[in-house]
Amino acid sequence: MSTLFLFAAISLFFLAVYALCAGGAYLLVWSVGRERYAAQRIQKYPRPAQVGREIAWSVLSILILSSLLTITWLTAQAGWSLGYFEVDQYGWTYLAVSVAVMAVVHDTYYYWAHRLMHHPKVFRHVHKLHHTFTNPTPFASYAFHPLEAVVEVAWYAPLAFVLPVHPVAVAAYIVILTVLNVISHLGYEFYSPGVARWFITSTHHNLHHARSKGHFMLYFNLWDRWMGTNMPEYEAAMQRKEDEPVALRYHGAHE
Ligand SMILES: [Zn+2]
Ligand SMILES: [Zn+2]
Numbered sequence: 728m729s730t731l732f733l734f735a736a737i738s739l740f741f742l743a744v745y746a747l748c749a750g751g752a753y754l755l756v757w758s759v760g761r762e763r764y765a766a767q768r769i770q771k772y773p774r775p776a777q778v779g780r781e782i783a784w785s786v787l788s789i790l791i792l793s794s795l796l797t798i799t800w801l802t803a804q805a806g807w808s809l810g811y812f813e814v815d816q817y818g819w820t821y822l823a824v825s826v827a828v829m830a831v832v833h834d835t836y837y838y839w840a841h842r843l844m845h846h847p848k849v850f851r852h853v854h855k856l857h858h859t860f861t862n863p864t865p866f867a868s869y870a871f872h873p874l875e876a877v878v879e880v881a882w883y884a885p886l887a888f889v890l891p892v893h894p895v896a897v898a899a900y901i902v903i904l905t906v907l908n909v910i911s912h913l914g915y916e917f918y919s920p921g922v923a924r925w926f927i928t929s930t931h932h933n934l935h936h937a938r939s940k941g942h943f944m945l946y947f948n949l950w951d952r953w954m955g956t957n958m959p960e961y962e963a964a965m966q967r968k969e970d971e972p973v974a975l976r977y978h979g980a981h982e
Contacts (some may be wrong), residue, residue, distance in 0.1 A: 728965045733800060738793040744902055745789055745869060748909045752865040754776075756915055767915040773862040781860060785869035792869075795880045796897065799887045808887040810894075818889060825896045828948060829886065830903070836882040838950035841943040844878065846895040853878065858939050867936075868908040905945060913935075920965040924948060930964050931957075 756764055771919075803810025814822060842855035856872040871879060886892070913934035918928045925948050935942035940955045951957045 730797065732800065734794060734797040737800070740788065740898065741789045741793050741796075741901055743835040743859055744905045745785060748870055748905045749785070749865040752909050752913055756913065757864060767917055769914050769916055769930055770862045770937065773860075773864065777860060777862075778864055778866055781864060781866035782868045785866060786855065786873060787873065788869040788871045788879070791873055791876040795877070795884070799884055800888065800894065803892075804871045809889065810887055811891050812894065814893055814895065817893075817964050818859075821891075822893055822896050825890060826888060827904070828900050829892070829896070831899050832886055833858075833882055833904075834944065834946045835871070835950065837879075838954075839943035840878055840882075842956075844875065845940070845943070858936065861937050861939075863912045863933070864914060865909045865912050867912045868905065872908050879936050881972055916965070920932055920962070920963075923962065923965040924952075928965065931961060934958055934961060934964070 799808060799810065802808040803812070811817070815826075841854075843849060850858075853872055853874045857867070857870055857875060860867045860870060870877075909926070910929055911927055913929045914933060916928060916930045920927075922928060923931065927944055927946055927948065931942050931944070931948070938958070941958045942951060942961070943956055944951045948957070
């Protein structure tokens with residue numbers, strides 16, 4: 728398989744997952760469900776013009792992520808990293824465990840990398856672009872500056888040298904990452920308050936976009952709790968009553 732074909736295949740898969748997840752969520756919740764789910768809306772509606780920018784930056788980031796995944800695939804083919812291509816070599820149970828290990832490693836890495844990206848000297852060069860979307864739609868899930876796209880995937884390269892990973896595990900991980908990223912950027916809250924103690928919610932990440940401080944986690948509400956970087960109003964925003972007005976889950980974040 729030529730390198731170009733491999734890159735095209737990985738990119739197309741990644742872009743298709745993004746289009747299905749972000750596009751599906753936007754269609755079902757933002758368009759068709761706009762009236763029906765009005766009570767779940769976290770902020771007021773953003774100006775429509777931002778969706779095009781969110782998609783453009785996301786497509787660029789996915790191409791960068793895919794090119795780095797192509798390189799790690801090639802290192803496995805060359806026998807340099809521990810990537811393998813026969814599922815039977817370790818079995819399906821191991822494959823599922825390897826996906827879970829990737830999630831835990833990525834979550835911890837992301838918390839600290841995200842905190843670093845909020846350092847004033849780093850923020851404006853790397854992470855500011857993602858925060859121009861103070862009221863994101865699902866299409867903002869991968870709307871990163873190219874430098875941030877590199878930071879987002881950098882954890883995987885060293886891991887590939889200590890953890891045997893099959894391409895199917897990487898594909899499954901891309902699907903899980905994208906689904907959860909879309910939920911984080913959904914702008915609507917469907918989870919019960921109990922979920923908020925352990926996992927990221929749309930309210931959690933929406934507050935991060937609105938305020939640009941605290942709330943650095945990717946999946947699990949562990950590092951933010953351990954390090955005291957959850958905003959005090961987070962739990963209250965999740966506890967809000969169903970009959971409260973739309974877009975008033977928390978104050979000061981409206982366009
Ligand atoms: Zn975000
Ligand atoms: Zn941030």
